Amino acid sequence: MTLTVYNTLSRRQEPFETVEPGKVKMYYCGVTVYDYCHLGHARACIVWDVVRRYLQFIGYEVRYVQNFTDVDDKILNRARQEHSTMETIADRFIKAYFEDMARLNVKEASEYPRATHTMNGITRLIHELENKGYAYPSNGDVYYAVRQFPEYGKLSGRKLEDSQAGAGGRVDLEDPEYQKKKDPSDFALWKAAKPDEPAWESPWGKGRPGWHIECSAMVRDRLGETIDIHAGGSDLVFPHHENEIAQSEAVTGKPLSRYWMHNGMVKVDGEKMSKSLGNFTTIRDLLDRGVDPMAVRLFVLMAQYRTPIDFTDEAIQGATNGWNTLKEGLLFGYQYGEKLGWGQGGLLGGLGDNSFSPSPLPPLSPLPTPHSPLPEIIERFQEAVNNDFNFPGGLIVLFELAKELRREGNIFVHEGKTEISPLELFKQWQTLVTLARVLGLEAEMKVERSVSDNLSDAEIEAKIQERQDARIAKNFVLSDRIRDELLQCGITLIDSREGTRWHRN
Structure with missing residues (x-):
């Protein structure tokens, strides 16, 4: 390659x-x-x-x-x-x-x-x-x-x-x-x-x-x-x-x-960006409006770097949705690692309780160990990106991993176990985090259990209703913010056709 x-x-x-x-x-x-x-x-x-x-x-x-x-x-x-x-x-x-x-x-x-x-x-x-x-x-x-x-x-x-x-x-x-x-x-x-x-x-x-x-x-x-x-x-x-x-x-x-x-250049709603057209947007104005910086990175990387890109509300919302998918995968280890036995004395002893921070980027062809990214996935990622820095192609690999981890997380919440072995899930998670770091896409989660314990069921339900109202009003920035705030408090939301369920991590 x-x-x-x-x-x-x-x-x-x-x-x-x-x-x-x-x-x-x-x-x-x-x-x-x-x-x-x-x-x-x-x-x-x-x-x-x-x-x-x-x-x-x-x-x-x-x-x-x-x-x-x-x-x-x-x-x-x-x-x-x-x-x-x-x-x-x-x-x-x-x-x-x-x-x-x-x-x-x-x-x-x-x-x-x-x-x-x-x-x-x-x-x-x-x-x-x-x-x-x-x-x-x-x-x-x-x-x-x-x-x-x-x-x-x-x-x-x-x-x-x-x-x-x-x-x-x-x-x-x-x-x-x-x-x-x-x-x-x-x-x-x-x-x-x-x-x-x-x-x-x-x-x-x-x-x-x-x-x-x-x-x-x-x-x-x-x-x-x-x-x-x-x-x-x-x-x-x-x-x-x-x-x-x-x-x-x-x-x-x-x-x-x-x-x-x-x-390539950036357009805004199909027009060249300029102060005279009133479509001139600074980075800090955009981020201060509540757009996640990682969604901005993802928006940029979803296009081939030499082609023009068009910045629209729909495009940034699509990138935000995509980032939420990747973020769920990136946070998988923080949410479920301890319960899957990844901590000290568990399946992968030596990581330490609640210490699931990924190791530094590994060498290209690491020896197979429980802590190594999956070489076949790394190879697929490189095969895509080696074609003139085809980051959109590389992102396909990341999304596949994130969706698999999200699916396994949902199964674990409902059934108390996963279909894929904990060891394999660790490798998938470590691979996702490694490749996401190459793209500068990073998510951190520090679960404060005392905060989670202090939130009553009624308060959580009220937050979920507030989020639902925001989604109906198409205020997706607010709805995503509520979801992230609850996640930081140790509350995971699971959306389905029947509504939104939740559980304490």
């Missing part, structure tokens, strides 16, 4: 082979920190988080670098509006970024370089481009001479003559400074200082870097001249990533990245 990856550069799926065996150097073009992160950022960060997790799961040592763009016109504009500074704005939204990602269970990168902390690397790279004839100064600015790089357009497939003037994304055709360029397709590497704007010293005078050169310099400084995966949203293919290639490869003469990977 060889991992294959779709490479935007070659426009085909290729076997995954790293520059250095067993190691992956991965760079993700991160956020420009002038506002709270939105659903598009959520999708990208979750996708590349899971790609990294999976690479680690199959045995790679991954160095994952994600940058922050902390010098930009949008940041400066917000600073002016708030009578603040660029640094203050950037620091505030970097802090908010980490808060939002923690809620989504996105693991921190190996390193987070910032553009303002990479000025020496940026000016050095521009100086090398100038010496090699790829860059030229013009009245305090420095521009990249696109026509000097014959391979320009190889990533996006665009021909230079078809590119519109000003396609660099940072040039206004009406701006007099546009006239500084020798060719309409040239883009800025360095911008001369303007009044009342932050500026840094350089051989070309005080100024600040262009957007594209920042990432080229950060990749080189932190990961070297050639990396394994350069990732980002599909909107970055042109001009940002195209320009990165032109800048970096003109200096080094080496490929900037072996694989260029891009996630």
Whole structure:
């Protein structure tokens, strides 16, 4: 089962082979920190988080670098509006970024370089481009001479003559400074200082870097001249990533990245997300409305990472329902493990009473032990995901396990025993938890029996009725919250055609 990856550069799926065996150097073009992160950022960060997790799961040592763009016109504009500074704005939204990602269970990168902390690397790279004839100064600015790089357009497939003037994304055709360029397709590497704007010293005078050169310099400084995966949203293919290639490869003469990977965009109710349309949703707004962060992760992972996804109320409700199914399977051990004899002195002695927390991720081909995931299930999961990170295919395996565990739990509640042996159920549960961790889907349960004992039967029945009323009103967020609150109190609900039954764990 060889991992294959779709490479935007070659426009085909290729076997995954790293520059250095067993190691992956991965760079993700991160956020420009002038506002709270939105659903598009959520999708990208979750996708590349899971790609990294999976690479680690199959045995790679991954160095994952994600940058922050902390010098930009949008940041400066917000600073002016708030009578603040660029640094203050950037620091505030970097802090908010980490808060939002923690809620989504996105693991921190190996390193987070910032553009303002990479000025020496940026000016050095521009100086090398100038010496090699790829860059030229013009009245305090420095521009990249696109026509000097014959391979320009190889990533996006665009021909230079078809590119519109000003396609660099940072040039206004009406701006007099546009006239500084020798060719309409040239883009800025360095911008001369303007009044009342932050500026840094350089051989070309005080100024600040262009957007594209920042990432080229950060990749080189932190990961070297050639990396394994350069990732980002599909909107970055042109001009940002195209320009990165032109800048970096003109200096080094080496490929900037072996694989260029891009996630699809997010729409909201079929429309492109934008503040002007009123459909702009931040991560924290969504989660503060009561949507489970794990449902958001599942929503993202249920789609092939390169395809666009449409965020709708129906879609997030479907993901919430799916997460509830997975969560029941993930909590199986906490609810039934002790009763099935998994604890200390029981079937799998050594786990300890009420201590059913899964062990760390096991090696790929563990020796068969009572504590090992089922190798045939692990193999099915890998076979799916190895096809260009097909996480939807991998999720099928998880849902099968979760539904089986849920079924066995219901049988145990009604009959006092299970159809599948306790040993086999433990292996299934451990396998589910292991694979769910690869996808960053985690559920925890701390049963406080005193809370359960303090709830009277009448109080539980009242909560169940409140949940039923919420379901009738289609307030599924509230109904799910009541179910989870009862579960945390040690009360399990079982829905059937005859109604809802419950029992104390």
